[in-house]
Amino acid sequence: MPAFTAADVKRLRDATGAGMMDSKKALTEADGDYDKAIEFLRVKGAKDVGKRLERSTTNGVVVSRDGALLELDCETDFVAKNADFVKLAERLLDVVLAEKPADVDALLAAQVDGQTVAALVESESARIGEKLVLSRFAVFEGTTAVYLHKRATDLPPAIGVAVQYSGGDADAARSLAMHVAAARPRYLTREEVPAEAVETERRVAEQTAKEEGKPEQAIGRIVDGRVNAFYKDFVLLEQPSITEPKRTVQQVIGDAGLTVERFVRFEVGQA
Structure with a gap:
């Protein structure tokens, strides 16, 4: 068993x-x-x-400044909209911008006001009475468009997007950042998709086609079609544009002269 x-x-x-x-x-x-x-x-x-x-039912906030994003999570929306909680997230973002830590562990080990960031988060957690988690952060050095989205008007931003780009203009870049917030892409190009993720999609598609009783000679074509659909769902440049659904993101930003170098999308409680 x-x-x-x-x-x-x-x-x-x-x-x-x-x-x-x-x-x-x-x-x-x-x-x-x-x-x-x-x-x-x-x-x-x-x-x-x-x-x-x-x-996810996790609450928290995404804050941004100077091309950087940081996510701080908590247990309830009551704490998420507390001014002290949001102030803590902003304070942690200050440390990120000043220290440029390599990862979350390095940030937690960084010093702030005579103590480590980890100790600061722990003490604020004890004071507030909820578990607080410094989830992640990102710092972009190039030209960057940022978009923050609130799930409710009385809550702080729970979704944050940063798009590093060249060419085009700020309006086109911000429009793309808003697309990323809504469409949830995971990768910029299909070349970035891990081989094991593609293999999983192929395996699931093949097994599903067999379960559905599809003809053996058609399974290969069906699998290829479903893998391509996976790319359209999760690869940014291949997604249908939210502003022009009959065209891909690549086509729309190409017309705008915009080249995307990288992006991140944080959503409170999401991996």
Whole structure:
């Protein structure tokens, strides 16, 4: 019997929207492997698996200044909109801009007012009464467009996008940043997509086509089509433009003379 717990079943249900029995079966088929269980449910057509995987109940804020973004998470929206919490995020962003740390661990080890950033976050967590997590940050050195989005008018920004670019103009770049916020791309080009991610999509597409009873001679074509659909969903330059849905982002920014060098998208609670 595969080793998994009721908590594992709940986690899978929350992530995929599948029923309890389907989740237990998926974990059994996957020998308790969470990622394989998700793949099993995708093949079986669990409702809204992809959409539910992106959901989170985590709260927090994304702050930005001078081409940098930082995400600080908390447990409740009550704390997220607290002025002291937002001020803490801004203070941490000051450290990022001053120290240019290599990663989150380096930032947590940095000194601020005679203590480490980690100690500062811990003390503020104790004072506020909620777990606080310094999730991530990014610093862009080139010309950068930034867009921050609020999920609700009474909450601070929960989505932040930074796009480093050349050519074009600031309006076109900001429009692209707004597209990134809404369309959730993961990669700039298809060459950036990890080989294992493509292989997973091919495997899921092939297994799904077989489950659907598609003719053997058509499966290769179906798999290629579904992998291309994956690229259109998650590769920025291949996505349909939100402003001009019949054209790709590449076509729209090409007409604007804009070249994207890199981008990041932070959403509170999302990996």
